[in-house]
Amino acid sequence: MKPVRVSRRGETSPASPIRKLVPLAVDAGRRGRKVHYLNIGQPDLPTPQPMWDTIIEGAPKVLAYSPSDGLPELKKAIADYYQRLEIPISEDQLIVTTGGSEAIVLAVGSVTDPGDEVLIPEPFYANYNGFSHLLGVKVMPIPTLPEDGYHLPPRQVWEERLSARTRAILICNPGNPTGTVYRPEEIEEVLAFAAEWGLFVIADEVYREFCFDGETHRSVTHYPEYADRVILIDSISKRFSACGARIGSVSTQNSDVLESCLHFAQARLSPPTLGQLMAVEAFGFEPSYYEDLAREYLARRDAVMDELSKMEGVLCEVPKGAFYAMAKLPVDDAEKFASWMLTDFEYEGETTFVAPGEGFYATPGAGTQEVRIAYVFEAPVMRRAMEVLGRGLQAYQKLGGAG
């Protein structure tokens, strides 16, 4: 017999930094510890009742495939929602996907071939790496700094990362894991740079309603002159606290890209039907729904920042959007620290689970002192979780793990 071997892309595919320590957290739970799961963007907010009612009252007899591009009524509901935000995407310019995750796969697959490169400001949503890996595409990181609030670097830095294989720029705005909201000038510079070099701009805007301190979200779709190169990624997961529904969308005014996305979408038949029915309901919510949502997350952010400010040696710029904070900790290796918090530490029977920062970077060695904190619980819980984290930091430093 001749042996078999896993593929190179399979062998080198990265474990998710968000999920790799989960077994340690589960073990801690089994040992009776209360674990604050701040590693993952899984909000505690109940999925709004009207979304449940629509499937409880209107469950179909046969749970059938939907069209590959989504239920027509959902496409219409998304287009109406976009219209209210002055995002010029019609129902014929979008495809419903299995979460924002699949939207990224369809978009990146449609603008790259194996061996091509995509520019991504780092730290970035770690899963961009996983998808690129699967598609045989290389991520070229554009470094940003905690001290600058992770805003975009000058053009020269971008130019240095260009190659003949560069096909697209992928941005996340408001940013996961940074919480950064790009200024209009930044968006304009990204688009102008893309136009100069013949690149697509893929924008993940799933957190657009999560903006604080008077920041307003500027969408890449707001510039008609660049419409042909812009691809919009979206998801209902965070906006409607429905992560498990797995419903997102990919949109573009570029009809070639849309057709390519549709062909790839046909291969996987359809997105989940029940999640789509729930989403139809959700996109009909009043503007006040989003205002309440932003207010709630603002309170959570403030609780986190207040507690972080009490911890010596912790660096964290105030995030202006999304529901994450990237914090630089006074430890030598944040992954070791995060693991230790789960395996060895407790404070009054509790511990806090944060995502190690390194996996959000493509540059080797970057982010080793950082962690991502998802402020997905109500403010008092967040305060407590941060207090436990602070106690853990103190104990860890005494053990000699200081950086």
Added chain:
Amino acid sequence: MKPVRVSRRGETSPASPIRKLVPLAVDAGRRGRKVHYLNIGQPDLPTPQPMWDTIIEGAPKVLAYSPSDGLPELKKAIADYYQRLEIPISEDQLIVTTGGSEAIVLAVGSVTDPGDEVLIPEPFYANYNGFSHLLGVKVMPIPTLPEDGYHLPPRQVWEERLSARTRAILICNPGNPTGTVYRPEEIEEVLAFAAEWGLFVIADEVYREFCFDGETHRSVTHYPEYADRVILIDSISKRFSACGARIGSVSTQNSDVLESCLHFAQARLSPPTLGQLMAVEAFGFEPSYYEDLAREYLARRDAVMDELSKMEGVLCEVPKGAFYAMAKLPVDDAEKFASWMLTDFEYEGETTFVAPGEGFYATPGAGTQEVRIAYVFEAPVMRRAMEVLGRGLQAYQKLGGAG
């Protein structure tokens, strides 16, 4: 501005032969025609009530992500189901996926790199082509013949398609679109060939309960000596009439492949949560459920074969499994005929929608006279749909479209 261009893989990605004519069918419906949708494997059977009850009565407050490899209770339920079938897959050797579709992507991605090749007996499930395209992998078709009931050709034919880049064999058993159930000797030959040449065997067995005329299904997992190279694809879609749930699984005893699949699965976070809850319930069904199911589809198959036998010039071997029949029609171009049925034909206000065969082949020019018929409706409806098809054939031949 420098223009952008869709990727080569995007530009050349095939439209699904199952879905490409859907707009014509929708138009026909708008014009008041009753369309029999035999193009797609979407059964009319109600999704079993206990599956609905479990989410109606037990809906969680927050529709949260599940673990990336699926809810533990579902993994357990699938492993128990496998145990009853003597399929040696434990709950630690499987990952729950977003439909069988995603299972194929994870499996093929884990055993191939861009430029690698996969051997697939043709005609094959058209979407294998779409996924390969997305992953930069080449499908090398292994020709089979309608006259042989689409059984596998001798070893020499396989050897001629081998190259230094061949990594795996992908089979579907019982077959979509052919309905062929492979004999144990065929399975053994595939495994022995794979062992000789260092290939993986990916087996799509989603139709294993759909076997007729005393045929029994032989799984590739039934041979311990080949366990390391075998990857099993599964789905609840057809078995439980829950296509829209989008729940499947990928299983293997090869821990490297499993880990690679898991890493890719982590990137997309999780499969749909509601579909998983429904599946937990479904995998607990008694053996009689499957017996009833096979009996129902047997009646449908017999109705189709009976009607096809009345049509002059139609060639169709009796399919022994799944719920498809590949039929060779007396027309010059089956896609033109299938389109014409939707745009121009009606019989007493009705028409029949079949999938053109060409898209199920990778060999250029193959399958142009064939169509796939999905017998997904109860027997009297199938009879009527076939009668309408027969009338259409007669009318088309009079117009001069005969082959």
